[in-house]
Amino acid sequence: MSQEFIPPAKPIIGDEERRAVDAVLATGQLAQGAEVAEFEKEFSQVLLDGRAAVAVNSGTSGLHLGLLAAGIGPGDEVIVPSFTFAATANSVALTGATPVFADIELDHYTLDPASVEAMITDKTAAIMPVHLYGHPFDVDAIGALAAKHGVKVFEDAAQAHGAAVNGRKVGTFGDFAMFSLYPTKNMTSGEGGMVSTGLTDVERRLRLLRNQGMERQYENELVGFNARMTNIHAAIGRVQLTKVGGWTRTRQENAAFLDANLSGVITPEVAEGCEHVYHQYTIRVPEGRDAFAQALKDEYNVGCGVYYPIPNHRLAPFQTDDELPVTEEAAQTVLSLPVHPSLSQNDLERIVEAVNKLAKAGS
Known part of the structure; x- marks a missing residue:
């Protein structure tokens, strides 16, 4: 056992990330601010073909707030894979909705459209497949099913930064998508998540929900959370995005x-x-x-x-x-x-x- 251990994952944090953090610390502006806004713009340009991006404090927060912003709640069912990290089902349950588990296909470990269709009921509000391990789910088949049954599609893209189907980036197919920025992911902000959406009403609710329900300070419009990303984390993410x-x-x-x-x-x-x-x-x-x-x-x-x-x-x-x-x-x-x-x-x-x-x- 003289050879050095080969780790299964290894975050890469270099001098550029350290300098970016130091620059934020020097400003004294540590909470969500201009650095986060720039990270959102750059993430949109690099990985989402221009679709809006909303930064949050974790991938799980991103799923939870995305579901709430899309109108999911008690009485709804959301079809998800059972073969995934528990955050996918947890986020559905946290809205008061019910996660319904469908089977996968073995070649790519993503939702099997036939199993999904068998699970659809009159309570089904959405399908939330996972682009597992960085391989896209069958967006055409799942999209066709959703259209046939009048339900929404949400993307759990936690592991799939930059993955694509016929040249189109994942994160641009569903009403919303979530990317994790946890340290072991393909890029990191230290901790955090990014939610993409092409729907202006969902984007606005996401921004309200992450910030205690406020767009303007003390003018709370709805019950929200503290799920903001800090400028420190955004500074790391901006550097990682270039790599x-x-x-x-x-x-x-x-x-x-x-x-x-x-x-x-x-x-x-x-x-x-x-x-x-x-x-x-x-x-x-x-x-x-x-x-x-x-x-x-x-x-x-x-x-x-x-x-x-x-x-x-x-x-x-x-x-x-x-x-x-x-x-x-x-x-x-x-x-x-x-x-x-x-x-x-x-x-x-x-x-x-x-x-x-x-x-x-x-x-």
């Missing part, structure tokens, strides 16, 4: 190397017309995934992660009797390998060697 395109290309190059050299495991597929930004590089290990993951760490010093071992519909707050067989299979077999832009060529070769040896030993 995320290059980091994404490196992630894609790293993924291509893994695709070409891994054997004995099931590597990720990319749907036609889709640009995958590889927030995670997720393989499937059909048998003995947990022992495989442990051996990667213990024997080869290669980090990895399981996203996600317990489907949402099996979690205590959301226990249901839903039969979601593909979700269950994914939860038992997926394993995410390092793909981040800090990997060296030697790191990539070590990952390949470790995975191939373990796969061969288990075959």
Whole structure:
């Protein structure tokens, strides 16, 4: 175990980010202000083809406020994947609405349109798919379903900065979309989220909801939250925004190397017309995934992660009797390998060697 540990994720914070933070600290203007407004404009230009962007203090806040701004509340049902981080379902429940879990398709780990349609009732107000691991969900099929049944589409794009379908950026398909800016994401602001929308009324309600229901100080128009982003976090995000395109290309190059050299495991597929930004590089290990993951760490010093071992519909707050067989299979077999832009060529070769040896030993 003399070789250095390869972490599954590694935030990149450099001198430019530090200088940007120091510049904000020097002004004394730390709370939401001009830096946040500039970050919103730049995020819109770089990642949203000009669609409005509203900065908040976390991705979960972004989903929660987006749902509220879009009119979701008690009595509504919102169809979501069970195979995702719990924030997706949590945000629906926090509005008083009910998350309804649909199954995924195994090739890309995103919502299966046939399963979604089977879950639609007269209470269904929206579908909120996840662009999981950085791969877009089937926007055409989900969009067609929503139009057929008269429901809305919201995008959980927490992991998908810069992903696209036929050249169109994710975050521009639904009534709103949310991007996480947590440290392990493809870009970060330290902590935070960004909500995009093409609807002026939703944008205005988002801006009210994040700021105690106020547009003008002390003139509260509705019950709101303190979900603002600080200028400090926005300063980090602005610098990261200038780098995320290059980091994404490196992630894609790293993924291509893994695709070409891994054997004995099931590597990720990319749907036609889709640009995958590889927030995670997720393989499937059909048998003995947990022992495989442990051996990667213990024997080869290669980090990895399981996203996600317990489907949402099996979690205590959301226990249901839903039969979601593909979700269950994914939860038992997926394993995410390092793909981040800090990997060296030697790191990539070590990952390949470790995975191939373990796969061969288990075959």
